[in-house]
Amino acid sequence: MTTSPDPQDRCRLYLITPPRLDDVDAFARTLAEALDGGDVACLQLRLKDVDDDAIRRAAEVLVPLAQARDVAVLMNDRPDLALATGCDGVHVGQDDAPYAEARRLLGENRIVGVTCHDSRDLAMAAGEAGADYVAFGAFYPTSTKDAPIRADVDLLRWWAEAMVVPVVAIGGITPDNARPLIETGADFLAVSAGVWAWPDGPGAAVARLNALMDTHSPEREPA
Numbered sequence: 001m002t003t004s005p006d007p008q009d010r011c012r013l014y015l016i017t018p019p020r021l022d023d024v025d026a027f028a029r030t031l032a033e034a035l036d037g038g039d040v041a042c043l044q045l046r047l048k049d050v051d052d053d054a055i056r057r058a059a060e061v062l063v064p065l066a067q068a069r070d071v072a073v074l075m076n077d078r079p080d081l082a083l084a085t086g087c088d089g090v091h092v093g094q095d096d097a098p099y100a101e102a103r104r105l106l107g108e109n110r111i112v113g114v115t116c117h118d119s120r121d122l123a124m125a126a127g128e129a130g131a132d133y134v135a136f137g138a139f140y141p142t143s144t145k146d147a148p149i150r151a152d153v154d155l156l157r158w159w160a161e162a163m164v165v166p167v168v169a170i171g172g173i174t175p176d177n178a179r180p181l182i183e184t185g186a187d188f189l190a191v192s193a194g195v196w197a198w199p200d201g202p203g204a205a206v207a208r209l210n211a212l213m214d215t216h217s218p219e220r221e222p223a
């Protein structure tokens, strides 16, 4: 009998919300459809150019929905709002709150991830400081964010093979281009438009990404 690999042992999906949500309840239905498509490790609440009240309102609906399905929720940019809204952690970039401040606010039991663009040095510094994961990108062109820096698969493979700290790949990833990233041994693929704007719908995108991750994740060394 052949079975799918345990998702914990292979590359997993890290969903990122669209940058604006005009109708949170409608998006909650879309999110539920996405989560019905297959395994999702976490959801990042990434709302841009909106006030704190809008983020809090979105979190009130989306955080319990995701957590009820064992999907961890990370707040983008804002450790204070992560704490206030019951998120499981925060993702900070190089221009956001520094890692140490995020960790101080969130404590040791919540997740703190750090953007490292295409930089080994930034990633080593974040890993040594205690980040729960480092994120490299952008791997492909994206219209979700102005992301001029390109990361490549050699960097991702090097980190995944040599380092213990988990690595996330981000930027323009879709079911059509994810395979080479999965083959590097990356721990997570972070995807926004590649799920929400997938022509067959978000559930189908999540299902296809999971099928690729089942098939193309390299064998992991036993811990």
Ligand SMILES: Cc1ncc(COP(=O)(O)OP(=O)(O)O)c(N)n1
Binding pocket: 044, 046, 076, 077, 091, 092, 093, 094, 095, 096, 113, 114, 115, 135, 136, 137, 145, 168, 170, 190
């Ligand atoms: C998983 C993940 N990786 C990278 C980013 C980008 O963070 P940042 O550079 O701070 O840019 P914004 O997302 O804040 O526009 C991310 N959000 N998530």
Ligand SMILES: Cc1nc(C(=O)O)sc1CCOP(=O)(O)O
Binding pocket: 016, 115, 117, 136, 137, 138, 139, 141, 142, 143, 144, 145, 147, 170, 171, 172, 173, 190, 191, 192, 193, 194
């Ligand atoms: C939020 C973000 N950060 C990036 C980076 O390179 O650090 S690329 C990016 C956009 C991710 O959305 P999509 O999957 O639609 O491209």
Ligand SMILES: [Mg+2]
Binding pocket: 076, 077, 091, 092, 093, 094, 096
């Ligand atoms: Mg940021």
